[in-house]
Each structure stands twice: as structure tokens, then as C-alpha cells.
Amino acid sequence: MPLRIDGQRSPLVAHLRCAIELTDAEIAALCSFTSGATQVPKNEALEREGEPRQAVQVVNSGWAIRHKEVPDGGRQILDFVLPGDIVGVEGSVVRRADHTVTALTDLEVSHVPFGRIDTLVREHPRLVNALIWSAARQQAVFAEHLLSLGRRNAYARVAHLLVEVWRRLSVRGLAVDHTFRMPVTQDVLADTLGLSVVHVNRTLAQLTRNGLAEKQRDSVKIVDLPGLVDAAQFDYGYLRDAPMPDEMLRNLERRPDGPGGGALRLARSRGPAAPVGQGG
Amino acid sequence: MPLRIDGQRSPLVAHLRCAIELTDAEIAALCSFTSGATQVPKNEALEREGEPRQAVQVVNSGWAIRHKEVPDGGRQILDFVLPGDIVGVEGSVVRRADHTVTALTDLEVSHVPFGRIDTLVREHPRLVNALIWSAARQQAVFAEHLLSLGRRNAYARVAHLLVEVWRRLSVRGLAVDHTFRMPVTQDVLADTLGLSVVHVNRTLAQLTRNGLAEKQRDSVKIVDLPGLVDAAQFDYGYLRDAPMPDEMLRNLERRPDGPGGGALRLARSRGPAAPVGQGG
DNA sequence: CGAAAAGTTGATCTACATCAACGTGCGTGG
DNA sequence: CCACGCACGTTGATGTAGATCAACTTTTCG
Numbered sequence: 001m002p003l004r005i006d007g008q009r010s011p012l013v014a015h016l017r018c019a020i021e022l023t024d025a026e027i028a029a030l031c032s033f034t035s036g037a038t039q040v041p042k043n044e045a046l047e048r049e050g051e052p053r054q055a056v057q058v059v060n061s062g063w064a065i066r067h068k069e070v071p072d073g074g075r076q077i078l079d080f081v082l083p084g085d086i087v088g089v090e091g092s093v094v095r096r097a098d099h100t101v102t103a104l105t106d107l108e109v110s111h112v113p114f115g116r117i118d119t120l121v122r123e124h125p126r127l128v129n130a131l132i133w134s135a136a137r138q139q140a141v142f143a144e145h146l147l148s149l150g151r152r153n154a155y156a157r158v159a160h161l162l163v164e165v166w167r168r169l170s171v172r173g174l175a176v177d178h179t180f181r182m183p184v185t186q187d188v189l190a191d192t193l194g195l196s197v198v199h200v201n202r203t204l205a206q207l208t209r210n211g212l213a214e215k216q217r218d219s220v221k222i223v224d225l226p227g228l229v230d231a232a233q234f235d236y237g238y239l240r241d242a243p244m245p246d247e248m249l250r251n252l253e254r255r256p257d258g259p260g261g262g263a264l265r266l267a268r269s270r271g272p273a274a275p276v277g278q279g280g
Numbered sequence: 281m282p283l284r285i286d287g288q289r290s291p292l293v294a295h296l297r298c299a300i301e302l303t304d305a306e307i308a309a310l311c312s313f314t315s316g317a318t319q320v321p322k323n324e325a326l327e328r329e330g331e332p333r334q335a336v337q338v339v340n341s342g343w344a345i346r347h348k349e350v351p352d353g354g355r356q357i358l359d360f361v362l363p364g365d366i367v368g369v370e371g372s373v374v375r376r377a378d379h380t381v382t383a384l385t386d387l388e389v390s391h392v393p394f395g396r397i398d399t400l401v402r403e404h405p406r407l408v409n410a411l412i413w414s415a416a417r418q419q420a421v422f423a424e425h426l427l428s429l430g431r432r433n434a435y436a437r438v439a440h441l442l443v444e445v446w447r448r449l450s451v452r453g454l455a456v457d458h459t460f461r462m463p464v465t466q467d468v469l470a471d472t473l474g475l476s477v478v479h480v481n482r483t484l485a486q487l488t489r490n491g492l493a494e495k496q497r498d499s500v501k502i503v504d505l506p507g508l509v510d511a512a513q514f515d516y517g518y519l520r521d522a523p524m525p526d527e528m529l530r531n532l533e534r535r536p537d538g539p540g541g542g543a544l545r546l547a548r549s550r551g552p553a554a555p556v557g558q559g560g
Numbered sequence: 561c562g563a564a565a566a567g568t569t570g571a572t573c574t575a576c577a578t579c580a581a582c583g584t585g586c587g588t589g590g
Numbered sequence: 591c592c593a594c595g596c597a598c599g600t601t602g603a604t605g606t607a608g609a610t611c612a613a614c615t616t617t618t619c620g
Binding site for chain 2: 565566567568569
Binding site: 153154195196198199202217 | 577
């Protein structure tokens with residue numbers, strides 16, 4: 001079973017390193033988290049809205065969602081929790097979770113009791129920065145998602161989500177040449193993007209038709225990254241502290257009048273969408 | 281000029297106290313922030329997306345908005361910054377702001393240089409909790425807003441926003457008997473709620489017609505709080521750490537079959553809205 | 561007082577939801 | 591190994607919340 005003590009291969013370390021410089025000692029300390037990992041089965045909750053948290057948790061592998069329920073049965077998915085993400089960072093101050101986190105796949109999770117966080121921070125004070133950074137990044141993701149729901153149409157929303165997930169994964173070394181695992185049903189996508197399943201399906205089909213990206217059951221293949229970024233009205237500046245992989249920057253260079261997407265129109269907020277060939 | 285050294289009257293202290301117990305020494309330390317206040321004129325930015333922050337800022341009086349721009353001129357307002365709110369808490373770790381903060385009215389703002397934060401925290405370590413709490417609360421507000429945009433219809437969104445603002449203000453002692461200042465145009469409301477100005481106007485009119493709330497140019501009067509809460513699908517549990525004022529709890533007790541709103545229908549997510557008398 | 565900003569109201573359009581089948585892959589048990 | 595069942599995906603027809611367009615009124619303020 002993949003208990004990775006090797007800091008170079010830990011998604012958590014890979015992702016923190018984007019923003020924060022870490023010494024070997026700090027990396028070793030972080031990896032000591034990962035050593036005691038437990039399995040969480042699919043569909044089980046890591047923490048539940050309104051209930052007290054048990055510990056800070058680090059997801060070593062697998063996907064989860066952060067979500068909230070609405071009185072009449074609906075749910076809104078706030079964000080995906082990817083390998084390397086921390087759940088409940090603010091737990092030592094705010095004990096009750098304000099949203100639920102549920103496993104989308106089987107998970108390998110490390111629990112870090114609050115007391116141990118204190119110890120860790122006392123021994124490596126600079127690691128507080130990592131925690132604060134993680135919380136801030138989380139907030140930035142929420143903000144960007146808010147922008148999506150408020151101001152982008154379905155086409156741009158889906159495109160944006162794909163780019164964002166790709167970016168987050170590739171920083172952690174989990175996306176090779178524009179292809180990555182994404183164990184997410186259209187139903188989940190719908191609840192993330194504030195759309196109906198049917199419309200997600202159609203939008204996905206359109207992205208494929210336009211040669212931008214292809215979503216299979218468990219994976220995504222981004223065919224034309226610049227085109228997708230364009231369709232997403234993606235702000236490359238966002239999450240500035242997580243530098244974009246060289247590869248992405250390289251790809252973006254050929255943007256002005258990029259290949260493949262000749263006729264691609266920008267879907268515009270609130271305005272007419274025109275994402276090429278809606279009428280099937 | 282209202283330079284409040286009295287901790288009892290500081291919105292910042294009032295709002296932190298909801299969640300964190302503060303000693304007199306800590307309150308005094310916090311108030312030392314407030315002493316050196318500067319004026320920020322309406323429409324000026326406190327911090328700008330992508331630009332480095334100068335300091336942590338505390339808004340002593342006035343309103344501001346957190347917002348993001350979309351390439352084609354649109355903007356999404358993420359949140360309102362109310363008196364007592366902190367802007368850029370995470371600044372000492374994440375220097376670049378990920379969204380813009382702009383004054384909606386003239387503001388009285390205290391700047392707290394990052395270095396001074398360090399000092400403060402060293403002298404009063406428990407105050408870190410206050411900062412983390414503030415960041416977490418911010419995130420909870422974003423999450424709730426996300427739920428609104430993704431899963432509530434216009435009627436519920438507007439209602440929810442009014443309740444939320446009321447709640448946040450009343451905790452700080454800035455809302456007397458369901459009436460409070462809200463210097464927010466319908467245009468700003470629209471950009472907050474992901475709606476058009478026209479539709480905001482109509483929805484506001486509807487809330488008035490249904491006897492729930494009345495929004496004047498610069499203020500709001502909540503007429504039927506339980507009704508409004510109901511229409512908003514408001515989750516009283518949310519922001520659990522900020523206990524609801526007794527008054528609200530008292531009001532909610534008469535809820536099951538509350539007064540005034542006899543015919544009031546719950547506007548439901550994605551489903552048919554039926555907020556009483558749409559057709560003019 | 562005049563002009564710009566904010567609010568109001570009606571007519572029309574459309575992006576997306578809802579409803580309703582139907583297709584397809586996949587895991588479980590016989 | 592097949593078959594049954596279920597979760598997931600796909601597709602078409604129709605409905606609607608809310609956008610857009612276009613005046614017009616009222617308020618604010620220099």
C-alpha cells in the first residue's frame with residue numbers, strides 16, 4: 001500500500017511547495033503526518049456540517065467533495081477535495097464544520113489531532129504559514145467559483161472547472177499531458193456548477209464537438225488547452241501563488257489566434273453565449 | 281471624529297467577541313489598532329486583485345465590497361465588508377490579493393502593518409485565533425453565498441442576503457429593531473446576486489408587497505423576520521460560532537405557522553418559485 | 561436648475577430547467 | 591457466462607425564470 005514517506009512524491013508537499021519554501025526538516029515533519037493513514041470508503045463523510053471536527057485531515061489519495069444541503073433536498077457542491085488537500089485546517093479554532101465533506105472515491109486519509117498540530121507548529125513555526133496559505137487558497141477557489149456561478153454561462157462554467165481541476169492536479173504532478181483522472185459523474189458536476197444534469201451533458205458534448213476537451217466516465221482529456229482557457233474566461237492570474245506549470249505557460253503562448261478553435265467564440269457573462277453549434 | 285477607544289463600542293471587538301473570548305488586555309491591544317485611523321473616500325480601492333497588499337486593514341466605519349472582474353467588463357461581488365470587518369487577514373502569508381476591495385461609502389480604516397501583527401501576536405498569542413476565526417468566517421460566508429447562487433432562485437437570494445446582512449450587523453450592534461443602514465444600490469445588489477438590475481428591482485418590490493422587508497435607498501427595514509428567513513431558506517445553524525442575538529431566536533419561535541405570511545410559499549431551489557403574486 | 565445616477569415598468573427573448581424516454585456500461589448473483 | 595438490475599449517460603420536446611431592450615420617472619447633487 002502506497003504509504004509515501006518520500007516527500008518528493010507526496011501530493012501535500014508538492015502542493016504546499018508551490019507557495020511556501022520548505023526545508024528538508026519541515027518536509028520530513030509534514031511527511032510524518034502521512035505515515036499513519038487510514039482508509040475512508042466511498043460516500044462516507046470526513047466531516048459533517050454542524051458537527052464538531054475530530055482532527056485536521058490530509059487526503060493522500062482519492063477525491064472528495066465539500067458541499068452544503070438546502071432544506072428541500074438539493075445540495076450545492078462548493079469544491080472538490082483532491083489528493084494533497086487539507087480538510088478542516090481551521091479546525092483548532094473553529095470546531096464545528098460549516099459544510100460537509102464526503103468521499104467521492106475510496107480515500108486514504110491522515111488524521112492529525114489538533115494537539116499534534118500545536119506541537120508541530122511549535123517545532124516548525126514557519127509551517128503556520130503553510131496552514132494559513134492553505135486556508136487562503138481555499139478561499140480563493142471559493143471566490144473564483146462564486147464568479148463562475150454568478151457571471152459565467154454553462155459553457156464557460158464547465159470549461160472553467162475543467163481547467164481549474166487540471167491546474168490543481170498538474171501542480172501536484174497528477175496530470176500527465178493534459179489527461180487526468182476525474183471520478184466525477186455528470187450529476188456531481190451539475191451540483192457543482194448550479195446546472196441540471198441534462199444541461200451539463202449537453203454542454204460537455206458541445207465542448208467535445210468543439211474539440212476542446214473530452215470527459216469520459218472517470219477521466220478528462222484536454223484537447224485544446226488554450227481554447228478551453230479562452231472559453232472559460234480563465235484568469236491566469238488567479239491563485240498567483242501557485243505558479244502555473246511551465247507547460248501551461250508554454251501552451252498559452254500560442255494563444256492569440258490559437259490552433260483548432262478557429263471559429264471559437266468567447267461565451268460572455270450574461271450576454272449571448274454562442275459557443276458554436278448549439279442547435280444539434 | 282469617532283475614534284473609539286472604548287472596546288465596548290468597537291464593531292471589530294463586538295464581532296470578534298461572538299466567537300472568541302477576549303481579556304481586557306487583548307481588547308486594549310485590539311483597540312490600539314483603531315486609534316490610528318485614516319479616511320478612504322468612496323469608490324477608492326483598499327486592495328486590488330493581483331497587487332501586493334500593504335497591510336492588514338480594519339474597517340471602523342462604512343461599507344465596502346469584495347469583488348472580481350470578468351474579462352468583458354462584468355463584475356461579481358463576493359461579499360460586503362461591514363464595519364468591524366478585517367481586510368487582508370492572510371496578508372502576511374499571501375501578499376497578493378486575489379480580489380479587489382472597493383469602498384462603497386467613505387470609510388474610516390485602520391492600517392496594521394504586517395510587522396505590527398507579528399508583535400501583537402507575540403504579545404497576545406491567543407489573538408491568532410481571532411485572526412484565523414475571521415478568515416474562517418469569511419470562508420463560511422463565501423460558502424453560503426455559493427449555495428445561494430447555485431441553488432436559490434432570485435426571491436430566496438434577495439431574502440437571504442437581507443437576513444444575512446441584518447444578522448452580521450446586529451451582532452455588532454448596528455441594527456436596531458430590524459432596521460439598518462445599507463448603502464447599496466440595486467445595481468450593486470444585482471452584481472452580488474448574479475441577477476440583472478431589473479430583476480432585482482422586481483424581486484425587491486415583491487418582498488415589499490408580501491410584507492417581508494422594505495429596502496429604501498440607504499436602509500432596510502425588515503418587516504417580518506420569520507417570513508423573510510423562511511423565504512430565504514436560511515440555515516440558522518450557519519455561522520454557528522456567531523450566536524444569533526436573542527431577539528432573533530425569540531422571533532423565530534413563533535415560526536411554525538407564523539403571522540403575516542399566511543400564504544407565503546417557500547421559494548424552492550431550481551423548482552417552481554411561486555413567491556406570491558409574480559404577475560403584476 | 562440641469563444633468564447624471566438611481567429606480568420603475570412593460571414587452572420580448574433565451575438559456576437553462578423540467579419532463580420523459582431510451583441507450584449503455586457494469587457489477588452481482590444465479 | 592449470461593441475465594437481470596441499476597447507475598449513469600444521452601436525446602428530444604416543452605416550459606419558465608430571469609435577461610435584455612426600451613422608455614420613462616424620481617432622486618441626488620454639483
